[in-house]
Amino acid sequence: MKPYRRADQKTPPPPQQMSDVAIMRFEHIFEVDPKLMQEHVRQHAFPNWDTQRIAASRHDHLDWMHRHWATVVVSGEELLDD
Amino acid sequence: MTVATAGGIGDEALAELAQFLGPEHLITSRPARLHRARVPAPFPVHRWADHLPDAVVLPGSTEQVAEIVRIANRHRIPVVPRSGGTGLTDGAVPLRHGILLDLKRLDRIHELDLENRTCTVGAGVNMLKLNESLSKHGLIYPDDPASYPCSLVGGRIGTSGWSLIGSRYGHTRDLVLSFVHVLPTGDVVRFGDGGGPKVSKSSTGYTLKPLFMGHQGTLGVATEATLKLYPKPEAELSPFWAFDDYETAWRALREIVWTDCATFAGAVLFDEQKVAYLRRDDEAYIPQPENVRALVCAVLYGNEDEVRAAGKRLLRTARANGARYLGDEISQGDWAARHDRYATPLHGRTRTGQVVPMSWHCEDAAINWTELPAVSRKWHDIVARLRERTDVFDDWGMFAYTSARTGVDYLTEIDVGIWEQELDDESWALWVRAKRDIAAVAVEHGGSISACHGACREGEVDLVPDELGGGYDVMKALKRRLDPNNVMNPGKYGFDGAFEEDLK
Numbered sequence: 208m209k210p211y212r213r214a215d216q217k218t219p220p221p222p223q224q225m226s227d228v229a230i231m232r233f234e235h236i237f238e239v240d241p242k243l244m245q246e247h248v249r250q251h252a253f254p255n256w257d258t259q260r261i262a263a264s265r266h267d268h269l270d271w272m273h274r275h276w277a278t279v280v281v282s283g284e285e286l287l288d289d
Numbered sequence: 290m291t292v293a294t295a296g297g298i299g300d301e302a303l304a305e306l307a308q309f310l311g312p313e314h315l316i317t318s319r320p321a322r323l324h325r326a327r328v329p330a331p332f333p334v335h336r337w338a339d340h341l342p343d344a345v346v347l348p349g350s351t352e353q354v355a356e357i358v359r360i361a362n363r364h365r366i367p368v369v370p371r372s373g374g375t376g377l378t379d380g381a382v383p384l385r386h387g388i389l390l391d392l393k394r395l396d397r398i399h400e401l402d403l404e405n406r407t408c409t410v411g412a413g414v415n416m417l418k419l420n421e422s423l424s425k426h427g428l429i430y431p432d433d434p435a436s437y438p439c440s441l442v443g444g445r446i447g448t449s450g451w452s453l454i455g456s457r458y459g460h461t462r463d464l465v466l467s468f469v470h471v472l473p474t475g476d477v478v479r480f481g482d483g484g485g486p487k488v489s490k491s492s493t494g495y496t497l498k499p500l501f502m503g504h505q506g507t508l509g510v511a512t513e514a515t516l517k518l519y520p521k522p523e524a525e526l527s528p529f530w531a532f533d534d535y536e537t538a539w540r541a542l543r544e545i546v547w548t549d550c551a552t553f554a555g556a557v558l559f560d561e562q563k564v565a566y567l568r569r570d571d572e573a574y575i576p577q578p579e580n581v582r583a584l585v586c587a588v589l590y591g592n593e594d595e596v597r598a599a600g601k602r603l604l605r606t607a608r609a610n611g612a613r614y615l616g617d618e619i620s621q622g623d624w625a626a627r628h629d630r631y632a633t634p635l636h637g638r639t640r641t642g643q644v645v646p647m648s649w650h651c652e653d654a655a656i657n658w659t660e661l662p663a664v665s666r667k668w669h670d671i672v673a674r675l676r677e678r679t680d681v682f683d684d685w686g687m688f689a690y691t692s693a694r695t696g697v698d699y700l701t702e703i704d705v706g707i708w709e710q711e712l713d714d715e716s717w718a719l720w721v722r723a724k725r726d727i728a729a730v731a732v733e734h735g736g737s738i739s740a741c742h743g744a745c746r747e748g749e750v751d752l753v754p755d756e757l758g759g760g761y762d763v764m765k766a767l768k769r770r771l772d773p774n775n776v777m778n779p780g781k782y783g784f785d786g787a788f789e790e791d792l793k
Contacts, residue, residue, distance in 0.1 A: 226568065229575045237572050239644055247645045248636065269625040275420065277525035279593055284617050286600045
């Protein structure tokens with residue numbers, strides 16, 4: 208396990224431009240391009256672990272919702288391969 | 290006769306309420322009243338105080354609700370029922386102050402009848418929490434609004450709610466077998482199909498149940514409901530498909546619905562403006578290629594063998610009609626998120642592209658499949674004219690959801706971001722005018738002003754008589770007869786006209 212270092216957590220990975228209005232710092236986690244958050248709303252500084260926790264929580268919630276509504280989730284990709 | 294036209298509660302009425310409710314269930318503090326003044330529907334935040342109730346009551350039984358209504362009649366005080374407060378019209382917003390009747394303490398499951406597959410619950414029960422209990426018995430109550438985790442059974446009755454999977458299981462009106470109802474006079478009756486509380490089809494007498502659903506609190510308040518239950522589905526399949534353009538997607542939607550699979554629970558069409566909006570901020574759509582311009586999704590629920598067989602048919606039909614499957618990750622993730630649209634933090638953009646905090650506002654109508662393209666064009670034009678005038682409004686695109694298994698009509702919605710902190714009288718007037726124009730398009734195209742939310746808001750309500758014709762006169766006559774003192778949610782649905790003689 209990598210030891211926790213506060214300075215590491217406060218330094219996000221460099222952004223990758225994904226579209227005219229969105230960037231990505233962590234895989235599959237998108238952010239509004241900071242240049243669009245200058246006048247009315249400023250971006251909050253998040254430690255890296257918290258950004259990843261929020262994204263993981265969202266996935267946990269969606270997985271829970273699937274289980275809540277049905278026992279099995281059928282894969283469309285699998286049906287297409289049949 | 291004196292009808293309730295304004296709020297203000299005297300000490301005598303407050304003392305009567307406190308005496309039988311207990312002081313802890315009668316709240317007059319300003320924060321408690323402020324919290325219950327609005328719902329997520331467009332709200333004139335700059336005139337919040339106009340909608341403050343004078344007192345909040347939290348009854349614990351049908352008998353207490355009835356007594357509150359009787360006190361309101363004696364003192365001519367308006368009563369506004371409120372369940373989850375998640376409605377997208379303003380049924381639970383006080384227009385004349387008065388007593389805010391909060392139903393959240395009616396939160397008990399009274400009976401679970403496993404032999405007949407029904408349950409009887411208080412109006413303050415939430416569907417998600419109910420289904421957590423039912424799941425232990427392999428059952429589900431499949432009423433599935435966008436507010437599923439936070440709306441309550443009583444509000445679903447008062448608004449005659451629409452369900453995302455209603456094409457398979459029916460909507461609230463189909464799923465509620467009967468309910469106990471406090472009339473505007475304080476009398477208590479049960480409405481269902483016939484007299485038996487668990488009967489799904491009767492021909493005895495008038496069919497009164499639908500009349501006392503969707504009235505937005507103007508004809509009383511439901512306190513307890515007996516619900517139809519289904520086996521919890523073995524399987525779910527929710528394919529999402531991309532299209533090159535809106536028209537191809539619109540035509541494919543019809544073919545997908547017309548496969549007529551028994552496990553088909555619903556389909557949704559995303560128009561080009563909706564995809565453009567999602568491409569701005571939604572993790573699933575930001576990486577999509579430019580040729581993804583419109584989307585259709587469908588969902589199947591039921592026994593696993595039936596879902597698999599129907600799924601193959603749907604995938605085949607979609608491909609033959611120009612669809613490209615978007616993959617399991619988007620299909621499964623986006624569908625799961627549709628059960629809970631109220632949890633999403635939102636922002637919009639000014640015309641220069643800067644981010645601003647915005648609330649989600651969803652204007653809905655019932656539109657036939659043939660009319661969807663024309664209505665879509667006209668609605669976007671209306672919102673574009675708003676946006677030309679001010680940064681307060683942002684067009685977030687349109688969805689069309691199947692309301693029925695045959696695909697005859699669609700809950701059609703245009704999502705509009707509103708920068709509420711910037712609202713003032715001028716921008717609010719612009720909004721009300723746009724709302725009226727949106728409703729007028731629905732009526733002009735032979736649809737209905739609302740498939741789901743209700744049609745009693747400022748702007749749209751002006752057109753209800755146009756849509757319903759003589760039916761609106763019957764509504765007014767019923768209101769006057771059943772609520773002679775106009776205590777139940779006065780001001781809604783233009784019903785003051787029913788009391789004109791008294792007001793003179």
